[in-house]
Amino acid sequence: MTMLDALLIKNKNRLCDFQHHFGYIFQDNTFLQEAFIHSSYAFEQGNDLAKDNENLEFLGDAVLDLAVGHGLFRQYPDMNEGELTQLRSALVQEGHLARMAREAGMGDMLLLGKGEDHSGGREKNSILSCVFEALIGAVFLDGGYAAAEAVVKRWVSPWYEDRRKGLTGADAKSKLQEMLQALFNEGPTYELQSVTGPDHDRTFKFSVKFRGQVLAEGEAGNKKKAQQNAAACAIEAFDTFGFHKS
Numbered sequence: 001m002t003m004l005d006a007l008l009i010k011n012k013n014r015l016c017d018f019q020h021h022f023g024y025i026f027q028d029n030t031f032l033q034e035a036f037i038h039s040s041y042a043f044e045q046g047n048d049l050a051k052d053n054e055n056l057e058f059l060g061d062a063v064l065d066l067a068v069g070h071g072l073f074r075q076y077p078d079m080n081e082g083e084l085t086q087l088r089s090a091l092v093q094e095g096h097l098a099r100m101a102r103e104a105g106m107g108d109m110l111l112l113g114k115g116e117d118h119s120g121g122r123e124k125n126s127i128l129s130c131v132f133e134a135l136i137g138a139v140f141l142d143g144g145y146a147a148a149e150a151v152v153k154r155w156v157s158p159w160y161e162d163r164r165k166g167l168t169g170a171d172a173k174s175k176l177q178e179m180l181q182a183l184f185n186e187g188p189t190y191e192l193q194s195v196t197g198p199d200h201d202r203t204f205k206f207s208v209k210f211r212g213q214v215l216a217e218g219e220a221g222n223k224k225k226a227q228q229n230a231a232a233c234a235i236e237a238f239d240t241f242g243f244h245k246s
């Protein structure tokens with residue numbers, strides 16, 4: 001019996017519970033167990049355990065990019081290439097993958113070397129993001145692309161709109177400027193409406209205007225963010241303003 005076989009027997013119940021929460025039942029649990037083997041654990045076992053999850057991570061990274069890209073392509077057919085690329089990057093960046101890994105309980109399933117475990121490895125974004133990718137690779141090997149895409153849909157697609165709005169808000173002023181410039185060859189103006197609260201906790205309220213018309217208002221703890229929030233609200237409601245290209 002190999003050490004991997006022994007791990008499968010030892011962790012049988014935990015692996016079973018994880019699969020039901022994760023939303024995919026493996027035909028071959030070997031792929032699942034391998035996805036949780038960190039290189040630090042494999043190194044400590046020496047020749048007894050030849051595999052870790054790094055190759056699965058490599059494969060999963062590629063499958064994840066494809067599945068997320070495919071999902072975004074279908075959900076946002078009017079987005080341009082640059083916007084789709086930016087949104088996909090936000091969805092598969094290390095911190096976000098680690099967040100989903102935590103929600104799925106992957107940290108508790110990891111097999112780590114003693115040193116890595118004692119140093120908080122189960123909570124490190126770098127390790128958690130890698131195990132998420134390794135799980136996608138494991139699903140792909142076990143059930144093919146359709147199975148991997150279904151898992152991505154379960155865990156990643158609920159974040160599509162949240163991340164899209166986040167990106168819009170992050171540079172909403174530039175986006176609104178581009179939209180109005182394209183129609184009228186001029187941009188909006190921002191006007192401070194009020195400042196409330198004590199000196200250490202102020203709230204700034206800005207309106208964004210175009211040709212004297214108030215498009216939206218936004219509040220925040222600093223002027224720049226308040227203007228960005230106002231611009232984001234204006235973009236969300238842009239179609240209601242009745243603008244037509246002059």
